[in-house]
Amino acid sequence: MAPRPPVIRELSEPDLTVLPGIKATVIMPSPSIPSGGEVWAELEIANVSETEIEFQTDNPLIAAFVLPGTRSVVGAFGGAIAGVGLNVRLAPHATRLIPVIVGAWGHVSRERDPRTFENVHDDLVPGSYGLLVCVPSHSKDENGYQRQELWSNEIPILVTPLGG
Secondary structure (H helix, E strand, C coil): CCCCCCCCEECCCCCCCCCCCEEEEEECCCCEEECCCEEEEEEEEEECCCCCEEEEEEECEEEEEECCCCCEEEEECCCCCCCEEEEEEECCCCEEEEEEEEECEEEEEEEECCCCCCEEEEECCCEEEEEEEEEEEEEEECCEEEEEEEECCCEEEEEECCCC
16 A cells, blocks of 8 residues: 655635535546646536626636545645636536646645756655645625635546556
8 A cells, every 4th residue: 555645735624605606526637647747627617506607716727636535635736837817707507617737746845956947846646536626716796806715526536656
């Protein structure tokens, strides 16, 4: 049995009042990813309410690897991202896809590799994990834009040995 990776941080529990009427579902191109690998996935945002919903978020989003059934993050992509803000406006029962970077990285240091200028990181230990995506958002109410966080459902993902 592979050693359990160290916990990088604990996620806060989601606030069920955040963006009510929104359902967020991670769509992976495969149920597995190689240790240290990176893939692009998508997050489907669905408005399951009867009213229009509008909010601003990041683009792309970053997935977090967690110990299954917990909020304990053990891995995530930690490299540079050329992201932009994204305004999302969804009519009732409409959906939208947002790009997500999924990186099976463990601990990321603040050092940079002088050859690639990429953050020095440990590869995530092969094994079974949960995958979550945070949607940091700002939604407008009578007081202006309010910062909130919406979390996707947790999906199972297998981290495989590099080259295996």
